Amino acid sequence: MIRVQARTEPSTLMTFASPLLAIMLTLIFGSILFSALDKDPIQALHVLLVLPLSDAYNISEMLVKMGPLLLCAVGLSLCYRANMWNIGAEGQLLAGALGGSAVALMFVDSESFMAMPLTLLGGILSGMAWAAIPTYLKVKFNSNLILTTIMLNYIALYLLIWAVHGPLRDPDGFGFPESALFSDATLLPVLSDSGRVHLGVVLAVLLALFAWFILSKTHLGFKIRVYGADEPAATYAGYNAKGISWFVMLFAGALAGLAGVSEVAGPIGQLTPNISPGYGYSAIIVAYLGRLHPAGAIIASVFLAILYMGGDLAQIEMGIPIAVVGMFQGVLLFFLLACDFFIRYRVVSSRENMA
Amino acid sequence: MSETLKKQNSKPRLELLNITKQYPGCLANDQICMTLMPGEIHALLGENGAGKSTLVKTIYGVVSPDSGQILWDGHEVDIKSPSKARDLGIGMVFQHFSLFETLTVAQNIELCLSPAQLVAIGNLAERITKLSQDYGLNVDPNRYVHSLSIGERQRVEIMRCLVQSVKLLILDEPTSVLTPQEVAGLFDVLRQLSDEGCSILFISHKLHEVTEICHNATILRGGKFVGDCQPAQETPATIAKMMVGDLAEQDAGYEKAYGEDVIFSAHSLNLAAKHPFGTSLKNINFELLKGEILGIAGVAGNGQEELMSIISGEDNRSLKGVFTLDDQDLGTLSAGARRRNGLAYVPEERLGRGAVPEMSLSENTLLTHSRGFVKSGLVNWKAVKSYAKQLISQYNVKCHGEFSEAKSLSGGNLQKFIMGREIGQNPKVLICAHPTWGVDVGAALAIHQALLALRDQGAAILLISEDIDELFLLADRMAAVCDGHLSPVVRTEKTSIDQIGQWMAGTFINANDSAEATA
Numbered sequence: 001m002i003r004v005q006a007r008t009e010p011s012t013l014m015t016f017a018s019p020l021l022a023i024m025l026t027l028i029f030g031s032i033l034f035s036a037l038d039k040d041p042i043q044a045l046h047v048l049l050v051l052p053l054s055d056a057y058n059i060s061e062m063l064v065k066m067g068p069l070l071l072c073a074v075g076l077s078l079c080y081r082a083n084m085w086n087i088g089a090e091g092q093l094l095a096g097a098l099g100g101s102a103v104a105l106m107f108v109d110s111e112s113f114m115a116m117p118l119t120l121l122g123g124i125l126s127g128m129a130w131a132a133i134p135t136y137l138k139v140k141f142n143s144n145l146i147l148t149t150i151m152l153n154y155i156a157l158y159l160l161i162w163a164v165h166g167p168l169r170d171p172d173g174f175g176f177p178e179s180a181l182f183s184d185a186t187l188l189p190v191l192s193d194s195g196r197v198h199l200g201v202v203l204a205v206l207l208a209l210f211a212w213f214i215l216s217k218t219h220l221g222f223k224i225r226v227y228g229a230d231e232p233a234a235t236y237a238g239y240n241a242k243g244i245s246w247f248v249m250l251f252a253g254a255l256a257g258l259a260g261v262s263e264v265a266g267p268i269g270q271l272t273p274n275i276s277p278g279y280g281y282s283a284i285i286v287a288y289l290g291r292l293h294p295a296g297a298i299i300a301s302v303f304l305a306i307l308y309m310g311g312d313l314a315q316i317e318m319g320i321p322i323a324v325v326g327m328f329q330g331v332l333l334f335f336l337l338a339c340d341f342f343i344r345y346r347v348v349s350s351r352e353n354m355a
Numbered sequence: 356m357s358e359t360l361k362k363q364n365s366k367p368r369l370e371l372l373n374i375t376k377q378y379p380g381c382l383a384n385d386q387i388c389m390t391l392m393p394g395e396i397h398a399l400l401g402e403n404g405a406g407k408s409t410l411v412k413t414i415y416g417v418v419s420p421d422s423g424q425i426l427w428d429g430h431e432v433d434i435k436s437p438s439k440a441r442d443l444g445i446g447m448v449f450q451h452f453s454l455f456e457t458l459t460v461a462q463n464i465e466l467c468l469s470p471a472q473l474v475a476i477g478n479l480a481e482r483i484t485k486l487s488q489d490y491g492l493n494v495d496p497n498r499y500v501h502s503l504s505i506g507e508r509q510r511v512e513i514m515r516c517l518v519q520s521v522k523l524l525i526l527d528e529p530t531s532v533l534t535p536q537e538v539a540g541l542f543d544v545l546r547q548l549s550d551e552g553c554s555i556l557f558i559s560h561k562l563h564e565v566t567e568i569c570h571n572a573t574i575l576r577g578g579k580f581v582g583d584c585q586p587a588q589e590t591p592a593t594i595a596k597m598m599v600g601d602l603a604e605q606d607a608g609y610e611k612a613y614g615e616d617v618i619f620s621a622h623s624l625n626l627a628a629k630h631p632f633g634t635s636l637k638n639i640n641f642e643l644l645k646g647e648i649l650g651i652a653g654v655a656g657n658g659q660e661e662l663m664s665i666i667s668g669e670d671n672r673s674l675k676g677v678f679t680l681d682d683q684d685l686g687t688l689s690a691g692a693r694r695r696n697g698l699a700y701v702p703e704e705r706l707g708r709g710a711v712p713e714m715s716l717s718e719n720t721l722l723t724h725s726r727g728f729v730k731s732g733l734v735n736w737k738a739v740k741s742y743a744k745q746l747i748s749q750y751n752v753k754c755h756g757e758f759s760e761a762k763s764l765s766g767g768n769l770q771k772f773i774m775g776r777e778i779g780q781n782p783k784v785l786i787c788a789h790p791t792w793g794v795d796v797g798a799a800l801a802i803h804q805a806l807l808a809l810r811d812q813g814a815a816i817l818l819i820s821e822d823i824d825e826l827f828l829l830a831d832r833m834a835a836v837c838d839g840h841l842s843p844v845v846r847t848e849k850t851s852i853d854q855i856g857q858w859m860a861g862t863f864i865n866a867n868d869s870a871e872a873t874a
Binding site: 010217218219220222225226229230232233235236237238239240 | 667668669689690691692693694700702704707708709710711712713714718721722723725729732733734736
């Protein structure tokens with residue numbers, strides 16, 4: 001007879017094996033899905049997972065998608081470590097894009113060397129401001145952070161759509177809902193001529209390493225970990241719960257805001273209504289896949305970026321609908337949470353006759 | 356007792372033969388044998404983790420042993436479930452009661468009876484009233500459980516067993532929640548049951564209770580049977596020796612010390628309860644002197660938790676002019692700032708509050724002790740680790756090393772660690788809650804000596820405990836709480852267990868009020 005039994009202590013092996021197992025299960029599920037769609041599953045998986053890494057151009061495009069995913073995921077990892085269930089990276093990213101664009105559009109005809117840094121700053125501050133709203137509500141009124149951040153995602157989206165239809169619309173744009181193209185002085189420098197990998201991607205990796213440093217080396221990082229692992233212990237030790245909440249939320253908001261402004265001042269080059277294919281939501285999966293560790297987030301963001309890239313390619317090469325990517329992500333998170341169950345539990349086959 | 360002796364030739368009520376139970380990574384019971392005669396009050400003794408709970412759960416059918424036999428009235432039985440155990444006539448009163456607060460006493464008792472038993476009993480309320488009179492239990496079948504005190508609830512649990520004509524009653528640390536007067540009442544009931552031929556298996560940490568009431572005792576250590584004795588012919592010290600194994604010197608009397616300078620004071624502390632089931636604090640005044648231990652007795656849930664959390668600052672409501680530490684107003688500071696001003700705190704829950712379960716001991720050192728280990732926001736982990744190692748060796752904490760997770764330690768060892776960590780901050784005032792609750796004799800001794808050493812260095816200690824013997828042992832002055840009121844504070848040698856017991860029951864409250872009215 002097979003039973004589920006609680007482990008005496010969480011399995012370290014499963015902590016690391018769980019993401020790999022979840023990826024395996026997702027691929028198996030994907031194969032079945034592709035077969036059902038009458039597509040060759042081997043070819044589909046090849047296009048989805050291998051092709052994005054097949055040449056320098058594809059790799060650079062993959063890295064471009066990795067940047068915003070990683071920035072958002074690093075911020076979320078810190079939030080989740082501190083038990084702040086911030087689902088609002090998407091909204092903070094959009095707010096960052098919107099605020100950054102507002103600054104960038106002041107420099108449309110300018111060559112000023114301050115244009116790019118000020119644009120980034122505008123984006124970062126906007127992301128922080130957007131994160132500050134739910135944080136204030138949580139700290140002051142103990143409102144449910146999950147609900148407020150989700151709602152603010154929609155508000156940010158419609159605010160952005162309103163802005164590109166209204167005040168930020170390009171006056172010479174024939175009424176299209178787009179801003180003017182940003183000036184070259186505003187755009188993030190590109191690292192190599194062959195691709196679109198820009199400064200934002202480098203910043204993302206550096207900030208992930210910085211967050212790792214905060215968590216492992218600083219007293220503040222230690223307090224964040226205590227607060228998340230055991231809130232009564234943090235209260236007992238006299239840690240400033242509000243301060244920690246504010247720090248992780250504003251940090252996450254700043255990173256998501258930077259992700260947003262790096263998109264508009266990076267590969268896109270202007271503000272449009274569709275600047276994010278849901279990076280802020282996918283970052284939740286990245287954060288969990290990376291075990292809420294900034295270094296893990298680097299690896300996990302590469303994987304999700306490959307999936308995004310592969311989704312584009314699969315649509316082009318095989319006519320597989322882009323919705324499949326979203327489905328893949330959802331299934332991946334589902335399997336991951338299911339596999340995480342086995343960190344604390346195990347299956348035993350008992351010889352005892354229970355009858 | 357005479358009953359038992361007379362029945363020496365009669366058959367044993369219960370015999371355990373070579374009971375063995377293996378848990379993952381732990382042999383909880385190793386070939387344990389035990390015999391209980393009808394009418395015998397038998398103590399089951401041992402440190403934490405000695406295997407007592409596993410053994411009684413085996414008898415009550417909660418745990419099935421890997422090997423071994425259970426004989427009931429001479430016949431081998433297979434007790435598969437608690438209901439099977441109850442059918443045989445085995446009743447158990449757990450440490451944590453399992454009563455529905457919104458139901459009456461009779462309804463609660465009815466819930467655990469089978470239809471056949473109910474038919475046999477007929478009128479349950481009458482039966483309860485009858486038994487209540489016979490045994491002096493004073494249990495009213497129509498009262499709602501939420502209106503009963505802890506002692507009364509325990510009597511309901513006992514009643515639940517009596518209704519089923521129990522032949523073996525198992526009690527798991529029954530006295531830990533009772534006032535001394537309630538303990539005496541419980542013992543009367545147990546003696547009466549014993550005289551009527553009911554066997555009683557009694558688990559306790561309090562050795563003087565065992566010597567007072569038990570005929571025989573079985574002692575377990577590390578899952579193994581190490582000996583049995585007749586407690587009446589032993590002293591608590593000799594029994595403790597058998598339990599701990601080595602010759603741990605028992606806590607004897609300690610010198611009392613009396614400070615003079617006030618270091619901490621509370622003036623007219625009034626505080627509404629934060630939770631619906633909390634206790635409001637009512638006009639609490641006391642002073643702590645340098646170099647003394649002030650013991651506060653009380654049955655759990657009479658405001659101790661609220662008092663500690665408002666002093667420590669965990670309860671973050673700001674109170675102006677209520678607490679003074681070294682002439683500084685403490686009540687407006689955050690918990691962290693109070694720590695920095697010299698207040699340390701050993702909380703009741705070790706795991707999950709005093710220490711983070713999943714974190715290593717060095718991380719748990721940093722939890723409250725950061726002075727000297729953090730420079731411009733960066734943690735000097737190397738120094739933290741070496742200090743944690745020092746704490747581990749100084750307080751003889753049994754663990755694999757400073758990298759061990761807090762939850763891998765036994766309760767006593769973790770408590771020694773937490774105590775060492777808090778004392779290591781050289782506090783001016785230490786608040787200490789139930790320091791040896793559930794801790795074995797050896798660790799309790801070490802904890803007592805650490806507290807006394809801290810006192811002798813000139814710190815003031817506020818010791819809050821439900822263990823009245825411990826308070827008399829350690830405290831230099833004593834008081835009791837009841838329903839959020841604090842009794843007068845007296846020198847320990849000028850009071851008695853009787854007086855403190857009455858204060859725990861609240862006899863001082865009206866006297867206090869009238870004294871204030873006349874003042």
